[in-house]
Amino acid sequence: MSVNASASQLTNDPSPRAPAAVRMRPSIATIQPYKPGKPAGAATGKRIAALASNEMPFAPSPAVREAIAQAAAGLNRYPDPHATALRERIATANGVDVDRVAVGAGSMILLQQAVLSTTGEGDELLYAWPSFEGYPLLASLAGARAVGVPLIDARHDLPAMADAISDRTRCILVCNPNNPTGTLLGRDEIAAFLARVPSDRLVILDEAYREFVDEPGYRDALTLLDEFPNVAVTRTFSKAYGLAGLRIGYCIAAPDVIATIRRSHIPFNVTALAQAGAMAALDGAGELHERLAELSAGRRRLAAHARALGYPVVDGYGNFVWLALGERAPQISALLEAEGVISRALPPFGTRISVGTPEDVDHAMQALEQVASAAEPAG
Ligand SMILES: Cc1ncc(COP(=O)(O)O)c(C=O)c1O
Numbered sequence: 442m443s444v445n446a447s448a449s450q451l452t453n454d455p456s457p458r459a460p461a462a463v464r465m466r467p468s469i470a471t472i473q474p475y476k477p478g479k480p481a482g483a484a485t486g487k488r489i490a491a492l493a494s495n496e497m498p499f500a501p502s503p504a505v506r507e508a509i510a511q512a513a514a515g516l517n518r519y520p521d522p523h524a525t526a527l528r529e530r531i532a533t534a535n536g537v538d539v540d541r542v543a544v545g546a547g548s549m550i551l552l553q554q555a556v557l558s559t560t561g562e563g564d565e566l567l568y569a570w571p572s573f574e575g576y577p578l579l580a581s582l583a584g585a586r587a588v589g590v591p592l593i594d595a596r597h598d599l600p601a602m603a604d605a606i607s608d609r610t611r612c613i614l615v616c617n618p619n620n621p622t623g624t625l626l627g628r629d630e631i632a633a634f635l636a637r638v639p640s641d642r643l644v645i646l647d648e649a650y651r652e653f654v655d656e657p658g659y660r661d662a663l664t665l666l667d668e669f670p671n672v673a674v675t676r677t678f679s680k681a682y683g684l685a686g687l688r689i690g691y692c693i694a695a696p697d698v699i700a701t702i703r704r705s706h707i708p709f710n711v712t713a714l715a716q717a718g719a720m721a722a723l724d725g726a727g728e729l730h731e732r733l734a735e736l737s738a739g740r741r742r743l744a745a746h747a748r749a750l751g752y753p754v755v756d757g758y759g760n761f762v763w764l765a766l767g768e769r770a771p772q773i774s775a776l777l778e779a780e781g782v783i784s785r786a787l788p789p790f791g792t793r794i795s796v797g798t799p800e801d802v803d804h805a806m807q808a809l810e811q812v813a814s815a816a817e818p819a820g
Contacts, residue, residue: 466584467584468562468581468582468583468584468585469581469582471581472578472581472582473577473578475574475575475578476574477494478491478493478494478495478783478785487781488781488804489781489782489783490781490782490783490797490800490801490804490805490808491783491797492761492782492783492784492794492795492796492797492801492805493783493784493785493793493795494685494785494795495620495650495680495759495760495761495793495795496679496680496683496685496795497680497681497682497683497685497732497736497760498797498798498801499683499732499798500683501683501684501718501722502721502722502725502728504721504724504725505684505718505721505722505725507721508717508718508720508721509687509714509717509718509721511717512713512714512716512717512718513714515713516713516714518713519709520709520711520712520713520716521713521716522708522709524544524711524716525539526716526720527544527711527716527719527720528542528543528544528691530719530720530723531544531691531693531723534723534726535663535693536663537663537666537693538696540696540699541666541693541694541695541696541699542691542692542693542699543691543692543694543699543702543703543706544689544690544691544692544711544716544719545689545690545691545692545706545710545711546688546689546690546710546711546712546715547677547679547688547689547690548647548649548675548676548677548679548690548691548692549575549690550688550690550710551675551690551691551692551702552575552576552579552614552645552647552675553579553582553705554702554703554704554705554706555612555643555645555673555675555692555701555702556579556580556582556583556585556612557582557583557705558701558702558704558705559611559612559643559701560580560583560585560611560612561583561584561585561611562583562584562585563584563585563586563609564583564585564586564609564610564611565585565586565587565588565607565609565610565611566579566580566583566585566586566587566588566610566611566612566613566614567588567590567602567605567606567610567612567613567614568587568588568589568590568613568614568615568616569589569590569591569592569597569598569602569615569616569619570589570590570591570592571592571621571622571787571790572589572592572614572616572619572620572621573614573616573620573647573649574787576589576614576616577589579614585611586609588605588610590602590605592619592622592624595619595622595623595624595755595757595763595765596619596622596624596626597615597616597617597619597624597626599626599630599631599633599634600634602615602634603634603637603638606637606638606639606642610642611642611643612642612643612644612645613638613642613643613644613645614645614647615631615634615644615645615646615647616647616649617631617646617647617648617651617662618650618651618653618654618757618758618759619757620649620650620759620761620793621761621763621785621787621790621791621793622755622757622763622765622791623650623755623756623757623758623759623761623762623763624755624756624757624758625654625656625659625757625758627659627660628659628660628661628662628664628665631646631662631665632665632668632669635665635668635669635671635672638669638671640669640670640671641671642671643671643672643673643698643701644669644671644672644673645672645673645674645675646662646665646672646673646674646675647675648662648674648675648676649675649676649677649679649680649690650680650681650758650759650760651676651681652680652681652682652729652733653680653681653733653736653737653740653758653759653760654758655733655734655737655758656758662674663693666693666694666695670695670697670698671698672694672698673692673693673694673698673699673702674692674693674694675690675691675692676690676691676692676693677689677690677691678690678718678719678722680759680760681729681732681733681760682719682722682729683732684718684719684722687714687715687718687719688711688712688715689711689715689716689718689719735799736760736796739796739797739798739799739801739802740757740759740760740761740762740796742802742806743762743794743796743802743805743806744756744757744762746806746809746810747762747764747806747809750809750810750813751813752764752766752809752813753765753766753791755791760795760796761793761794761795761796762793762794762796763791763792763793764791764792764793764794765790765791766791766792767788767789767790767791768788768789770786770787770788770789770790770791770792771786771788773786773792773812774786774792776811776812776815777792777794777805777808777809777812780804780807780808780811780812781804781808782794782804782805782808784805
C-alpha cells in the first residue's frame with residue numbers, strides 16, 4: 442500500500458462520511474455561546490475606541506513583561522501545579538494564610554470549579570440578573586437550573602435572593618460591584634443576606650472589579666469570611682491589573698471551601714507565564730493606584746457627560762459606565778459604533794461602555810453627543 446493512501450483507502454470506504462451528529466448532554470445543547478465584546482476590528486482609517494470588554498487600556502508594565510519573558514525560558518517544564526509562590530504572595534497581600542488561597546486560569550475558571558464542585562443536574566444556581574454573562578453558562582455546564590433574581594434600580598435585591606433559596610440551591614453568585622450595572626453592595630447588607638443563607642450552601646462574592654471601588658470607608662467582604670465560612674471571594678488580574686490576556690485569577694475562602702473548589706481543578710491550568718506575571722504585577726501594585734485614579738476620573742467624566750446629555754446613567758464603581766437604555770440599547774450601541782465607539786449592548790437592559798484612555802473617554806463623550814442629537818436617548 443502506498444504511504445500516500447487516503448483515509449478512505451485505508452478504511453475501504455469509498456465515500457466520504459456524512460458529518461456525525463454527536464449526542465450532547467441536554468444541558469450543554471442549551472448553551473448560548475459566550476459572546477465576547479467586539480474587538481477593535483480591522484483598521485478603517487478612523488479612530489476606534491474598543492470599549493466593549495471592560496479591559497484596561499494600558500499595556501502591562503515593563504517589569505511584568507520582563508518577568509513573563511524570563512519565565513518563557515523554562516517553558517519546556519510544567520508549571521508549579523500548586524502555584525505556591527504566587528499563592529503565598531496573594532496570601533500576604535490580603536493578610537490571610539496560604540491555605541485560604543486558590544488560583545485559576547482567570548477567575549471564570551474558579552467560578553466554574555466552584556459551581557461544578559457544588560452544583561449538579563437538577564440543582565439550582567442562584568444569582569441576580571442582569572449580572573455577569575458567564576453565570577448562565579456555568580448553570581448549563583453543571584446541568585443546573587439558573588435562577589436569576591431581577592435587580593431593583595440596577596442593584597441586587599438581596600432580600601428577594603434570600604427568598605429564592607430553595608432546597609435545590611447549591612451555590613449563589615453575588616457580583617460586587619455588579620457587572621454590567623456597576624452598583625455596589627455594602628458589607629452590612631451582604632452580612633444580613635448571608636445570615637439568611639443555610640451554612641451548607643456556597644456563596645461566591647465575585648469581586649472582579651473590587652480594585653475600582655473608590656468609595657471612602659468601603660469595608661471589604663474579606664472581613665466576612667471568618668463569620669461566614671461558606672463564603673468565597675473571587676478576584677482577577679484581568680481588570681485592574683490589566684492582564685486579561687494572561688488568564689489568571691484567585692479565590693480566597695476557608696481552607697475546606699478552597700479544598701472543595703479545588704476538587705474540580707484541572708492540573709497545570711495556570712501557566713508558568715501567568716504565575717510569574719501575576720507575581721510581578723503584585724510587586725508593582727504601587728503603580729496601580731495612579732492607573733486606578735486615572736480610570737476613576739475617566740468614569741466620572743464619562744458618566745457626568747452622558748447624564749448631562751439626558752442618558753439614563755447609573756452610578757457605578759467598575760471600569761465602565763452603565764446606561765439603562767432598556768430595549769433601545771442595540772440601537773444606541775449601533776449609533777455609537779458608527780461614531781467609532783464599540784460598546785456592549787445587553788438588551789433589554791442597557792448599554793455598557795468601558796472606560797479607556799483619556800482619549801477614548803473624549804471619543805466616547807463626543808460619540809454620545811452625536812448620538813444624542815440624532816436620537817432621543819432618554820430610556
Ligand atoms: C464579574 C466578572 N466576573 C468574572 C469575570 C471573568 O474574569 P477573568 O476570567 O478574566 O478573571 C469577568 C470578566 O469580565 C467579570 O466581569
